[in-house]
Amino acid sequence: MEANAVLDLMWIVICGILVFFMQAGFTLVETGFTRSKNAGNIIMKNIMDLCIGTIGFWAIGYTVMYGETIGSFIGSPTLFYSNSEDMHNLFFQTVFAATAATIVSGAVAGRTKFSTYIIFSFIMTVVIYPISGHWVWQGEGWLTELGFIDFAGSTVVHSVGGWAALVGAILVGPRIGKYTNGKSNAIPGHNLLIGALGVLILWLGWFGFNAGSELAISGDSANAVAGIVITTNLAAAAGAVTAMIVSWISYGKPDISMTLNGALAGLVAITAGCAAVSPVGALIIGIIGGAVVVFSIDFIDKKLNIDDPVGAVSVHGVCGALGTLLVGVFATDGGLLYGGGFAQLGVQAIGVLAIGAWAVVTAFIVLFVLKKTIGLRVSKEEEVDGLDIHEHKSNVYN
Amino acid sequence: MEANAVLDLMWIVICGILVFFMQAGFTLVETGFTRSKNAGNIIMKNIMDLCIGTIGFWAIGYTVMYGETIGSFIGSPTLFYSNSEDMHNLFFQTVFAATAATIVSGAVAGRTKFSTYIIFSFIMTVVIYPISGHWVWQGEGWLTELGFIDFAGSTVVHSVGGWAALVGAILVGPRIGKYTNGKSNAIPGHNLLIGALGVLILWLGWFGFNAGSELAISGDSANAVAGIVITTNLAAAAGAVTAMIVSWISYGKPDISMTLNGALAGLVAITAGCAAVSPVGALIIGIIGGAVVVFSIDFIDKKLNIDDPVGAVSVHGVCGALGTLLVGVFATDGGLLYGGGFAQLGVQAIGVLAIGAWAVVTAFIVLFVLKKTIGLRVSKEEEVDGLDIHEHKSNVYN
Amino acid sequence: MEANAVLDLMWIVICGILVFFMQAGFTLVETGFTRSKNAGNIIMKNIMDLCIGTIGFWAIGYTVMYGETIGSFIGSPTLFYSNSEDMHNLFFQTVFAATAATIVSGAVAGRTKFSTYIIFSFIMTVVIYPISGHWVWQGEGWLTELGFIDFAGSTVVHSVGGWAALVGAILVGPRIGKYTNGKSNAIPGHNLLIGALGVLILWLGWFGFNAGSELAISGDSANAVAGIVITTNLAAAAGAVTAMIVSWISYGKPDISMTLNGALAGLVAITAGCAAVSPVGALIIGIIGGAVVVFSIDFIDKKLNIDDPVGAVSVHGVCGALGTLLVGVFATDGGLLYGGGFAQLGVQAIGVLAIGAWAVVTAFIVLFVLKKTIGLRVSKEEEVDGLDIHEHKSNVYN
Amino acid sequence: MKKIEAIIRKSKFDEVKDALHQIEVNFFSYWDVTGVGNEKQGHVYRGVSYSTTDIQRRYLSIVVSDPFLEIAVDAVLKSAFTGSVGDGKIFVSNIEETYRIRTKEKGIEAVK
Amino acid sequence: MKKIEAIIRKSKFDEVKDALHQIEVNFFSYWDVTGVGNEKQGHVYRGVSYSTTDIQRRYLSIVVSDPFLEIAVDAVLKSAFTGSVGDGKIFVSNIEETYRIRTKEKGIEAVK
Amino acid sequence: MKKIEAIIRKSKFDEVKDALHQIEVNFFSYWDVTGVGNEKQGHVYRGVSYSTTDIQRRYLSIVVSDPFLEIAVDAVLKSAFTGSVGDGKIFVSNIEETYRIRTKEKGIEAVK
């Protein structure tokens, strides 16, 4: 292989390894922001997302997503993908798929049956995620043809995960004691330091997530990669600062959990446009993400009374959709503010809605069937005592 | 230096950095799976493995391993290696050596004298590990000549560590209260979340461990590297899923600590053959590793009553040996299942046995001498109160 | 872009990502080595160092540092840097700036007002650090012209942070209960395991810090990079071992917190000379760093009664200055021991003093003004109850 | 004054707290303890299954004036009840004197 | 012998400890509890502000011989005082017998 | 009924537990406390060596019926003994009433 091709492959592998590490970030964020009695269960869910995702995506999901297109809608599946010249892409896409699946686990934490969750996670990885992914990233999907831009997956990965999380949180219902007569009660996470470490690990991994999505680094891609790293970092920083300021104004003090969420919101929001916007654009997208996530968490919790313990719906669903739309505004080539008119924005809206609808409908069908058959939720007693002792006969802390 | 050579050097450095990070993984796994009163002691042991390993391996170990061969058995040592064109290899091999040494600390945790341990760790890094490593990896070692395959060190690194750990665990004896009349009592780890983070960090580092062992990425190595990343990831995933299922069947619930061990078992098992087997082969090797580790931990604990707090013997020793043998079965070029007959399998068995014997005998001699001189074990009072307060006058948690 | 240029850019981006991760290391070290009641505040400070640093350094700091020189003293600032061919350098320098700022937070932990700290951190990132950085790294700064060597920033980054930390620790005063009649009382950190993980993450990031400062990997830089990785690793190891031995002799037991500090001391000390010294030189520099840090912490605490909870002044300030001086002794090209005479050493001393004076004076002015206006310190009640509950209305552990 | 020490299931704590608040018992202290008793809990760790009688419980210490004793005990008895082994115990003992640190009040005044 | 149970602010612990040492009360045990009482503390978590009466406190258990009771109570009353709501309580009860495990001493000898 | 409060070395807990089980005292609660007493423990932290009398201990609260008091105290006295300073204390006090939440039983029945 020639040096430039090696460079590209190497870059994809390195970025894939960084994205892999995001699994640790998700595990820490989700355990840190929930109660200690369920920490073991969350560990198991995250490990299984990764493991089942790895096996399932290789076994079939990858070709559902990237196989030859059938009507611009789905790839032709082949089993046990083994093209030895494409293993770096398989790896990179596998860790992306695992990310999409893992988003759901935070939103349904603390009350969901482990066996049910595993089945859902598997379907998410081999059906729901790869099909809508096909529409955007395979090259011949119908959204690609429309001109929809989602560079690294604000919608393809994060929104899909976020909307599925929303459906999950609704269907499984709030944790016992979360709402009393429509009033939301705080259920503080048991270890914010672990949560903060998780956020920093996610931020780290996101450099791989976004800059790796260039899928090359040789030639002209080099400066593009560096630009993506900057936009990604700026949006994250802006998101955190904004969320801190908004929380400072709203509650009188700079709030730790909101600030951390703000960083993630900025990261999710910039994911779609990280290669299309300028540093200033990234800053503004991060600011918008950081502000919106605070109001969104508030709204979903206090107005809708949907219990999403780690804010997955707001961070990944809402900010993912938002970030995708904002590409239509801030893209230096074709964005509304750069004289491109409403065309791109319209296409972005179509993509966001289409994939949102897909995720909501399919997640609903799967979860509804699971609810009616093996059940979504543990018994009241199990929930109150903690999932760890009932689902795994273990305590995390001894 | 020409671009392809730079690529190779860079890859080795990056992988070395990833392997370096495994030290953090080992520290977290070993502390998380043991009691809090000994956590500081385990931190110190792991840091010292790394530090003494770094100094010792540079000062002499590297040339014992890679120096010009003396009878295909040992390299000619030179002090303070300083070939400025080979520093990347020195680095990569140093972090490997530190890994081999660190495996032992988990098996003897909670009862071993700190000073004794340090001496042993030093000998391990400059004598035991480099000599058997010479046989396989120097290029002219007698096992290389036989055709023995251990790509990234299932045997050279992990088994050597695992068998030394076995000898250590036997000689130092079980922790007080671990066995009552031959019945094994559980001594739960104090923080499984930290343990889980450790496992994910190890998994991360393992990409460097296995894919870096290609020692190149330019030209044809590029696809090989990507393939290794895939086999490594698949085997880890398969190991975790299998261990979870086996534990689910055996104990009625999916067990957290076993699932985490399963991932490590899959990783150790694939290390020898990561470049020689197909993805399907990797999956099966992972499954075998994940199943065997559960039974092995059970057997060593309940039948042999050897107290190995973190399962180092089973994970590194047993799965390392097993994975090396399975190369003879699954290697696409020369494996039993691929029509290669029993030849390769026979050679693999010779290597596993020879290196196993070497590790057991040398570790026994060193530890036995230490036992008779300065002693292996802390006093009963120190053990019961915890090593931290006696060996380091500190508590980890305040 | 041509392959060699891509290699260089890629290396800088990867190293920047590693340096980014040091933020997690600092967060863990600072929280682990202080009390749990302030952990949330430390998290917030570290996140804000990073976020404000990212925004401020991009917005103006980068050009203050690297803009066209004005009298070899300061760069010509331009707002919102956006040269799309230099984004990799912007990223790499941004994470360096964030490091310098973050050093201060550890020294003033547990008693400093959050709002004040944020303002200081911002000024640090956009004024104090970039100006002295300009003198050494812009290429035409007056210290560069003198021949001052600070390869990766022992002085430019660490000492600047360390001396600012010293001024901060003095002006803000010791924590309540730290000294009684001049006697120093121990205030043990609440989680040394988290602290140890932080140290290992810092060590990991330091490979990027030092080896990335080569700012290239192609051609001749390749072996230089590998050499830097080795000197960095050796110095860290030597620092830890030395600090352990010194503490063992001084207090009768190998001390955990000192050993961990020793590793950091070795890393800071080698930062200036990592590319200029031999492995043996690195070993000796590490040994000196590891020994000096123990005595320095002792002296600053017990003799000067300056309360520096995590030892930032000793680790970054003292060892940074020391390491810079030692370049004049151990540089294989021009060092005292290599027949270079006292010339280089003299230049190193000038640089260390000039930058030290700069950091002390500017930090003093800023902090003094802040003290007289909005105040540096929280109320006694807030400090005793913990900053988390008063400054953030939150507890980290629930 | 009497001290009521109640050792209850952690999972019942919120209900007990509400029940106490309803009868205007707004002062008490609690902490987590390990209880040894009749209840057994199955555990698995690294392949060793074991069942332990050491179970996490919450310990409430409630000092009330004598007239409140009965209704407070009743409130706990009802709200902490599940009917399965392991519901816990209530112990009543005598308190000779109480002080409120803030006001230096003594006796009955101090427990209100 | 009497048992003094004092529930104080965590932030006052060092002063209380010093005060006790000064009157030669060098034996006691303490642990952290959550106290429910008059004091309220504002919290925010993920956008939900709430105020809770569940506040971290330190619980001291001090067994003293009868003559020491008054000065020990006094010492705590003074050293734990801030004057704001939430200073805590002191409860005094009777201890019938005390043993020192090391020497098997009983009674007065054992609490010294 | 009597309450036995035993403050023991953490390292002796398993032996004490066994001793209690042997005399059929199968009900009690325990938690970890910091004890201040005669024993001193050397510590070093970041170069400051200090010795503290604040030592981690385990606190056992065992309520027994009157006839069991003596043998239970004896069992603890023996099993918690090492002979070095710091073995701990046992305090005995009176319990006026006991309830078992599950069955609403009172008195003697409830402590069995």
Ligand SMILES: Nc1ncnc2c1ncn2[C@@H]1O[C@H](COP(=O)(O)OP(=O)(O)O)[C@@H](O)[C@H]1O
């Ligand atoms: N005599 C006792 N002294 C102290 N604590 C006790 C005593 N008896 C029971 N407890 C506490 O009460 C808890 C519940 O008791 P248990 O016997 O398990 O259930 P039940 O009361 O339903 O029979 C125990 O775990 C223990 O904490």
Ligand SMILES: Nc1ncnc2c1ncn2[C@@H]1O[C@H](COP(=O)(O)OP(=O)(O)O)[C@@H](O)[C@H]1O
């Ligand atoms: N009756 C009681 N029983 C047990 N603990 C109590 C009781 N009353 C108060 N406390 C403890 O004392 C603490 C302080 O009491 P609080 O009412 O908040 O303040 P104040 O005593 O100043 O009115 C409470 O948090 C609680 O831990």
Ligand SMILES: Nc1ncnc2c1ncn2[C@@H]1O[C@H](COP(=O)(O)OP(=O)(O)O)[C@@H](O)[C@H]1O
């Ligand atoms: N009067 C007391 N009140 C409460 N706890 C006490 C009292 N006296 C001793 N203790 C507890 O007993 C522990 C052991 O006592 P110590 O004086 O150190 O040893 P010894 O009993 O052997 O002289 C102390 O750490 C403390 O927890």
